Amino acid sequence: MKKILIICLLLAFAFGAVAETVGMPNPVTEYETLSEINEIVGCELAHPAVMGVTDERFSVIETESCLIAEYCFDLNGLEYTFRCGAVADEDISGVYIDGESAFGSPEGNDIEYAFGEGFKLARWFDINGQYVFIQDDQENVMDEETFRLIAEEMKDLTSTVPTESELEAFYKSLEGVYDDTFSQRATAEVTANGSEGALIKVFWAESATVMYNWTMNVKLMEDGLLYYSDGSLVIVTIEGETDTAEVQYENAEGFFSYDGEALYWNGAEDESCTDCVFVKS
Numbered sequence: 001m002k003k004i005l006i007i008c009l010l011l012a013f014a015f016g017a018v019a020e021t022v023g024m025p026n027p028v029t030e031y032e033t034l035s036e037i038n039e040i041v042g043c044e045l046a047h048p049a050v051m052g053v054t055d056e057r058f059s060v061i062e063t064e065s066c067l068i069a070e071y072c073f074d075l076n077g078l079e080y081t082f083r084c085g086a087v088a089d090e091d092i093s094g095v096y097i098d099g100e101s102a103f104g105s106p107e108g109n110d111i112e113y114a115f116g117e118g119f120k121l122a123r124w125f126d127i128n129g130q131y132v133f134i135q136d137d138q139e140n141v142m143d144e145e146t147f148r149l150i151a152e153e154m155k156d157l158t159s160t161v162p163t164e165s166e167l168e169a170f171y172k173s174l175e176g177v178y179d180d181t182f183s184q185r186a187t188a189e190v191t192a193n194g195s196e197g198a199l200i201k202v203f204w205a206e207s208a209t210v211m212y213n214w215t216m217n218v219k220l221m222e223d224g225l226l227y228y229s230d231g232s233l234v235i236v237t238i239e240g241e242t243d244t245a246e247v248q249y250e251n252a253e254g255f256f257s258y259d260g261e262a263l264y265w266n267g268a269e270d271e272s273c274t275d276c277v278f279v280k281s
Helices: 035-042 144-156 164-174
Strands: 003-007 019-021 027-032 053-062 066-075 078-085 094-097 111-114 118-125 127-138 174-178 184-192 198-205 209-218 226-239 242-260 263-264 277-280
Touching: 027 035, 035 053, 035 066, 035 078, 035 198, 111 144, 118 144, 127 144, 144 174, 164 209, 184 277, 209 242
Parallel strands: none
Antiparallel strands: 003 027, 019 094, 027 053, 053 066, 066 078, 078 127, 111 118, 118 127, 174 184, 174 277, 184 198, 198 209, 209 226, 226 242, 242 263, 263 277
């Protein structure tokens, strides 16, 4: 039976003075199965490939930035929390050490680890977003190497490589016109290119006579981000009946993140664009 609870972070472990969980006053909906929360969030959380798993709990946490699927279970007397969210630029573990996130900024596709008194964490990314695997180990009965082996097995269970048809459908779903909710002056047009990627054009009206035009071809990578390496900016100035186009730069690198609803221009070459949040019209 589903019920909505307003609670603090479900991983309510007493991590002592070294680490703490920060309260998350977000709506949490409980579900009966793992497949339900995977379908809602669009992830691939998996059951451990061993016997002896007990006290399984499934829920979806609704935060300001994304939905987080959370699967909690007990195994051999230890408690685990497994999470996934379609977000790449923030930490969804909820674990802080001395007031700082247990993880830094995402770097590459490799699995990351964090260890402290009473807990062990692993984080990785794939086509579906960010995964965090947490073990509550108050007595420190498991060594770090054993935890790394378990985390690697869980990562293998969730790793997915999209087919060409899945990629084509993904890029097709991005197509459309988007408005920037931050500046309320920029728009983006996305056009799919089959399974190869998508073309994103961004238009910013600096004034009635000056238009900034960005163009970039993006491709979805394993960490769930939309990368490009051919970004260009052309400034068009209208003088009477004459348009003058001036190329500011070409071959710029950057990326967008996508949470299923909005495009975030996190890797913009221009600082003024790093806060852009494009929502489909």
